[in-house]
Every structure is written in structure tokens, then in C-alpha cells.
Amino acid sequence: MVDNAEKKLLADTGHRIRETRAAQGLSLEQLARLTGISAPALSLIETGKRDPRLTTLNRIADALRVPIAALTANLSGIEEPNTPLPYEGYDLGDYQ
Amino acid sequence: MVDNAEKKLLADTGHRIRETRAAQGLSLEQLARLTGISAPALSLIETGKRDPRLTTLNRIADALRVPIAALTANLSGIEEPNTPLPYEGYDLGDYQ
DNA sequence: ACCGACCTTACCGTTAAAGATAAATTACCT
DNA sequence: AGGTAATTTATCTTTAACGGTAAGGTCGGT
Numbered sequence: 001m002v003d004n005a006e007k008k009l010l011a012d013t014g015h016r017i018r019e020t021r022a023a024q025g026l027s028l029e030q031l032a033r034l035t036g037i038s039a040p041a042l043s044l045i046e047t048g049k050r051d052p053r054l055t056t057l058n059r060i061a062d063a064l065r066v067p068i069a070a071l072t073a074n075l076s077g078i079e080e081p082n083t084p085l086p087y088e089g090y091d092l093g094d095y096q
Numbered sequence: 097m098v099d100n101a102e103k104k105l106l107a108d109t110g111h112r113i114r115e116t117r118a119a120q121g122l123s124l125e126q127l128a129r130l131t132g133i134s135a136p137a138l139s140l141i142e143t144g145k146r147d148p149r150l151t152t153l154n155r156i157a158d159a160l161r162v163p164i165a166a167l168t169a170n171l172s173g174i175e176e177p178n179t180p181l182p183y184e185g186y187d188l189g190d191y192q
Numbered sequence: 193a194c195c196g197a198c199c200t201t202a203c204c205g206t207t208a209a210a211g212a213t214a215a216a217t218t219a220c221c222t
Numbered sequence: 223a224g225g226t227a228a229t230t231t232a233t234c235t236t237t238a239a240c241g242g243t244a245a246g247g248t249c250g251g252t
Contacts, residue, residue: 006151013150027198038241043200050239051149053209054109054168055102069165072150123228134211139230146209149239 009072011048013057016071018046020064034063105168107144109153112167114142116160130159 021031028046032039037059044050045060052060061068117127124142128135133155140146141156148156157164 006154009151009154028200029198036241039198040200040202040242041240044239047200051151053147053149053239054153055105055147056239057150058102058105067165068168069163072164072168124230125228132211134213135228136212136230136232137210140209143230149209152209 006051007048010051013072014046014048017042017060017064020066020071021046024064026064031060031063035059102147103144106147109168110142110144113138113156113160116162116167117142120160122160127156127159131155 021028026034028039028042031037032042035042037045037056041050042060045052045056057068057071061071064071117124122130124135124138127133128138131138133141133152137146138156141148141152153164153167157167160167
């Protein structure tokens with residue numbers, strides 16, 4: 001469960017990065033120079049084969065001039081205020 | 097430039113995680129069980145001493161039932177609107 | 193066909209994330 | 223004060239991110 005969801009997260013995030021980069025007419029090599037991240041590493045991230053660190057994601061977002069949130073696929077089931085979760089909550093006793 | 101900004105990013109992100117966890121009355125040990133991430137690792141992340149991977153951040157966001165964007169500090173200089181490309185920016189003349 | 197720009201994949205070395213455990217520290221109680 | 227929970231820090235091992243380089247692959251253009 002975790003594994004497939006995480007693969008999808010990485011794939012979707014990579015997709016968003018690639019779309020954003022392509023929309024700006026940047027090549028991997030250009031983005032590599034802008035971010036300091038090598039082009040092979042960027043390729044792996046964009047194809048969902050690598051699990052980037054937060055600072056890596058931040059450097060990409062900075063270079064593409066979008067917030068990190070624009071790159072992180074949001075498939076966790078939560079989006080806006082409070083989506084009622086399909087599964088059991090934990091004991092959040094003093095919450096509310 | 098990158099270094100200080102990244103430290104601040106990690107510190108701010110960790111702070112948001114801690115605030116969200118505390119607001120739900122969860123201990124590090126409880127969050128560790130929910131995420132599969134060890135309590136020492138969570139402590140390092142919350143105190144900004146570790147650079148978490150995207151899937152790690154995602155597991156934390158899932159357990160806290162907030163989107164990843166709620167945890168990632170947004171100090172990249174860009175705000176909210178996902179600019180659909182004004183496209184006259186980006187002076188990459190020196191690159192290319 | 194060749195060419196050139198772009199992307200992918202594979203290998204290697206360095207570095208750091210992450211789990212486990214234990215120890216030390218701090219906070220919060222009565 | 224003592225006691226307990228919570229958190230931090232330290233050490234170790236395994237795993238993977240990342241850069242570098244080189245090789246392979248794809249596509250469009252002349």
C-alpha cells in the first residue's frame with residue numbers, strides 16, 4: 001500500500017516537474033545548471049525513479065519559480081479543509 | 097545563499113510538522129508508529145537537522161492528515177498563484 | 193543516411209538519510 | 223525532592239541520493 005502510493009507520488013511529482021520545465025522551454029541541462037543538480041539526477045527524479053530530498057525539491061521549485069506545493073502531487077486524499085477520511089482515525093482524544 | 101536558505105527551509109518545515117503534531121496531541125513515539133519513521137528520525141526532522149526525502153515527508157503528511165504543502169515552508173520567494181507562464185521572465189541568456 | 197540536441201541508463205565514489213538501540217537530557221507531574 | 227514521560231543525542235549499519243562521467247537511445251532537421 002505504502003509502496004504503490006509512494007511510487008505514484010514520485011511519478012506524479014516528476015511529471016509536474018517535467019511539465020513545468022517544458023512549459024518554460026528549459027532543457028534538463030539548463031535546469032541542471034540553474035539548480036546545481038546534475039541532469040542525470042533530474043532525469044531520474046522526473047521519471048519517478050528517485051526519491052528527492054526536501055532541499056532538492058526546493059532547488060527545483062526555486063529554479064522553476066513555482067512553490068514547492070506546485071510540484072508535490074497531492075494524492076493523499078486530503079486537499080482542502082478536511083476531507084473525511086475513509087479509514088479509522090487514531091486516537092486524537094484532545095483534538096476537539 | 098543556498099545554504100542558509102535551505103537551513104531555514106528545513107527548520108521551518110520541521111517547525112510546522114511539530115506544530116501540527118502537537119495540535120493533534122501526538123507524541124513522537126505515536127507519530128513514529130503511524131508513519132513507520134523512527135522517533136529519533138522524526139526528532140531530527142522536526143528540529144531541522146535532517147533533510148527528509150519526499151516519501152518521508154509524505155508519510156508524515158499522511159499520518160497528520162494534512163497535505164504536504166501544509167508542511168513545506170514556502171519561503172521560495174514565490175507565493176501562491178501557479179503562474180500559467182507569463183513567460184517573459186527567466187533571463188537565461190548566459191546559459192543556453 | 194549523418195548530425196546534433198535531448199534524454200535515459202549504467203557505473204562508481206562520496207555523502208547523508210533512515211532504522212535500531214541506548215544513553216542522556218529535558219519537561220511535566222504529584 | 224523523586225518519578226515518569228517525552229525528547230534529544232550518540233553510535234552503528236544499511237540503504238539510497240547525488241555528482242560525475244560515459245555510454246546508449248530517441249527524435250527532428252538538413
